Amino acid sequence: MENEFVEDWGVFLAPYEQAVEELKIKLKGIRKQYRETNSHAPIEFITGRVKTKESILEKAEIRNIALDRLEEDIQDIAGIRIMCQFVEDIHEVVRLLRSRKDFEITIERDYITNKKASGYRSYHLVIEYPVQRIEGEKIVICEIQIRTLAMNFWATIEHTLNYKYMGEYPQELHNRLIRAAEAAFLLDKEMSEIREEIMEANYYFSDKKKNVD
Ligand code: 0O2
Secondary structure (H helix, E strand, O other), X not given: OOEOOEOOHHHHHHHHHHHHHHHHHHHHHHHHHHHHOOOOOOOOEEEEEEOOHHHHHHHHHHOOOOHHHHHHHOOOOEEEEEEEOOHHHHHXXXXXXXXXXXXXXXXXXXXXXXXXXXXXXXXXXXXXXXXXXXXXXXXXXXXXXXXXXXXXXXHHHHHXXXXXXXXXXXXXXXXXXXXXXXXXXXXXXXXHHOHHHHHHHHHXXXXXXXXXX
């Protein structure tokens, strides 16, 4: 489906692509700095993507978003995901991002304290990130999702299943997903409790690795 508000999807999506690439580099820079100082990096890995035209139009239709409001009302056209080892790391990353001067956080959604009915947990930030274009500066809205590896495992599986069932899960599968979300929560809790041990192991591992490199 074409629409009169977006004449050229390549042109429309280019600033989002730039924002995702720049943010990924900056976040990897933070991780590198932690690793260089041999301290525990609160960021394990980072992914980023720009929604496709098809996925933007589908979301607009489902959410009843007017096609002249895509930029304002679809806040995750540019999406960054930060994976952390521990729940405590998520809060450290949020503190770090709040202190940055290169973008403004406009919304925070804490789906860790208030998990979604589906069982989904993550910390979401919506930011306004300025990109420098030939035409001048453009503010790009971007969603940053911060989650543990366990939260990411659950969300990835559930997201895949969602494609098949469109959220209308058979009761048995629904129950299993809720139980799996609970198991991921308990795993995070256990890992937090043995965090000190893991952090010492990380320190030892990175030290040994440095001697090999
Ligand atoms: P995709 O394919 O990941 O891009 P609202 O739901 O109205 O409060 P909105 O705008 O949907 O607000 O934002 P929200 O809920 O903060 O974040 C939406 C994104 O979070 C989703 O994007 C998913 O990436 C993720 N998410 C939210 N709920 C769930 C869930 O129950 N399961 C999984 N697996 N992911 C979830 P999209 O566009 O839906 O999908």
